[in-house]
Amino acid sequence: MQSLGTTVSVVGGGVGVVTEGVKAGIAGLMSLAAQGSALPTEGGGVFSITFNQDYSSLGVGTRIGYRLYSLSTLDKLELICDNGNEDTCIVERLFSSSLVAVVSLSSPRKLKVCHFKKNSEICNYSYPNTILGVKLNRARLVVCLEESLYIHNIRDMKVLHTIRDTPPNPTGLCALSISNENCFLAYPGSNSIGQVQIFDAQNLQAKIMIPAHDSPLAAISFNASGTKIATASERGTVIRVFSVGEGARLHELRRGMKRCATIFSLAFSPDSLFLCASSNTETVHVFRLEEIKETRPPVVEEQQGLMGWMTKAVSASASYLPTPVADMMSQGRAFATVTLPFQGVRNVCAIATIQKQTRVLVASMDGYLYVYSLNTSEGGDCTLIKQHRLDGHEGAHHRGVRWGLHRHLWTLPWGSQEDRTRGGQDERDGGSV
Template sequence: MSLGGVTNTEGSNAGGIFVQFNQDCTSLVAGSSTGYHLFALTPDDGIEEIYASRSGQETCLVDRLFSSSLVAVVTVSAPRKLIVCHYKKGTEICNYIYSNTILAVKLNRSRLIVCLEESLHIHNIRDMKILHTIRDTPPNPRGLCALSPCVEHCYVAYPGSSAVGEVQIFDAVHLNAKCAISAHESPVAALAWSSCGRRLATASERGTVIRVFAVPDRTRLFEFRRGVKRCVTIACLAFSSCGLYLAATSNTETVHVFKLQEGGAGEEGGAGETAGAAAAGEADTWLGWLSAAVSAGAGYLPAHVADVLAQGRAFAAARLPATGHRAVAAVTRVSRSPRLLVATSAGVLYVYALDAAEGGECALLRQHRFLAPEEAPGSADPQVATGNSYAGALRGRDPAAMTDSERGRELGAALEPSPPRGPFDLRDPDHFPPIAVRAPQH
């Protein structure tokens, strides 16, 4: 996404705000003309602003590490500079300046990835030191890359060619190339990892076919057709945390949800079926009839025709009330109920009900305007940690003046998860801290 002077970044949408969900879809981050903002997604289908930087600097990229206090920021005034912050303490932990514009920043609990047009830089998130640089990558003007949220399978995916849909997989822990996947005939336009880091979803610039591959064995597990009427630009692919659903947004008004059903046991199973779940009632449509005909007599049709008709269809779909803005999606659970969340660069969050049994058309439950692109944000007081911390001493200091021990301590504090905010769900054990049970004394 881009604002002002930063262009051609991943999912650019001039004049809008940068917006994305964090890695576990518990919060929403946004960058506007006045700074960056963090929002908590509450168990009652609501949204609550938990922090506003109020820096006055136009922010083009921002990412929050899960529910921690660690935030990475890039501003329009300094597009080559990465700023790493502890947002609760209001401290800037460190910053790095690169040789070219930063197009994307990706985080997990082990690594931080900075993507430039022709290189990727891998940082150790514990001390922010650069561990490795992947140089001379194929031209990647949109900064397309994806980092697995899983530390055990800490892979980076990025385009291996600017002419065809090849994807390179790099192991960010062992710092070596893992494999290359021939995903599409045309260049890759979208990438997404499942939460386990063993499945990669891809879409090409044609935007009609979405594929899911097993990594590192490169097996094609699923193939879905978004539509047959027209080519579109896929803006976002997103797995649900359980790995059962894959959402796709585009430059059209429709958000598709595909169901990754297979014969094995859940998301970690084997290849299973090579076609996804059909939309509810598809058997009664002409396309469903053709798919059944293909299954019965595939040997009598040309291979390319059989492949098209055998591709999986969307399990569910949602229609956005407004179009013309980039949209990012997340499939999550709110109070144990499946939800499709769609946030747009216009500063609007749509909450849809997802019928896990029937699929079909998703009903719009709530709509939140969390930020207006051209107006100043509301006054959300920054959270300031108190007690035994460096917050007071370090706020406003040049990060270059920090000692290694000070920086390490600040990073360690920032990596600690924050407690949940908003209404508590008494049925959800994640909303309560672990209770130590003391042995009875005799």
């Protein structure tokens, strides 16, 4: 790759110490990368899969480089970039531009900003610790380390602000809104409870802290306008949607009654009418975010005798229900569901409008993209309409033939032992989420 830019070292605070968990993850990946036989070859040894900001393309990082696919049509998956320079554990594209941010497994502390159409490197930055996440919008580029976040001006890549001493965030969980008007950054405000810290990345000041869950956060996602944020905790039973401006809870959505899960991804539809959630189970839940309206209970004509007394007794007792029980009764259920042909494999979901049709997209770490129809009027079960391989070869393998591949992927460092066992485990929900 031709280099056109500069190399910058971001030190500010000295060299950090990689925690044992992160160190084991990177070391594990490097070991797998060195052992071709230990990596699944069907997906090209997939290390990361990400949709761009408007779900118009898909980036795949592998042990032999990265690939970018256009999602403008689903008849055929169009490969628009196949860069085979080095093992890639993070690849993020800026909308439909030629700019991509890349982190390699061999240099996990270095960020490269590249022009993929010219096959050139614009600049690179080195950080004091392992890069765990990178987020982009049209104004900002954010780099997430375990205990700090760096906010760059995307026009010249200058560091505008550094958020230091954040709670330990070994998974690099963060979200950056794509709105020009509401340029907000979200990250965990605690590693023991589910606090969401919202930071104004445009004006470089803290905005609000939202107490979202009792358990630590597992997933967060902004809607397209940056006015709402969806959250899920490590328990994985309840998903909540909050107003970014006031921190008010707008929706509470339950993905399951008896089964805890590890939520992998949350994504709003472009119009914010739907929210999808994928996990380590075989089900992707799609929720319809109804407009909140104040409703009054219907006036029931008073009945006489025993039935009248029972009606009054039931109505009165309902007001004494514990708050967790009352909350559970008011939680929204899934409007539609996707049943995946696998479970336990890391994946990312999205709701996109492709060729004027609303589709649910699920890209999995085994190197496949699944496309499902979504009936926006009736909901129900979503139908698989297309399946694409992400190694440039369409086709021929049935999911059942590839089950052994999933057992390999379960052992990759992104998933803890808890991730690998929760898929088939029933747990009591309880009131705290």
